Amino acid sequence: DTGVSQNPRHKITKRGQNVTFRCDPISEHNRLYWYRQTLGQGPEFLTYFQNEAQLEKSRLLSDRFSAERPKGSFSTLEIQRTEQGDSAMYLCAPQDRGSATGELFFGEGSRLTVL
């Protein structure tokens, strides 16, 4: 049990379509991170939330990407007009309230394949 549920686990879509991924932490966490991982690479930071507020966005997050965390619990990541280069694993990681080191506990990820 990773403590976080991500859905869908795998999405296959055609180029140009919109997709949305959802992240549901099991318990309360004030911070929530999104990362992207392409084949053969380590996870790359996309964005993070402190409660409802989106505090930092990577330059990897083009204007086709939008993320929300409306009530400070679950979060969604939407990609509009998908491109083949968006094919990747999208990982969500809540951060423990009392974390002194910043370690993250990742979900199983949502894998996107853009045809």
Place this chain on the structure above:
Amino acid sequence: QKEVEQDPGPLSVPEGAIVSLNCTYSNSAFQYFMWYRQYSRKGPELLMYTYSSGNKEDGRFTAQVDKSSKYISLFIRDSQPSDSATYLCAMNKNTDKLIFGTGTRLQVFP
């Protein structure tokens, strides 16, 4: 130049061998160092974390940090086929976002 460098492997060893996995980094502000294990098509799983320089041991795993050389290592003793996975190093300053290496793919054969 990437902030964190890690040899992608693959590293192939026989069962029972001692495995050494390494990362170098360029940002001297990094203070917290972590190792994650990732099985195919799964999310990364936190194995160990250390603060600043020194060693930390947990069962068959030992993590070492040498801040003067900007070099971190993970040792796996008595490696098992179930240790076959990708190992990712990650680091940050304070509780800032984690920066990951590319990962080293390890194969332990019986």
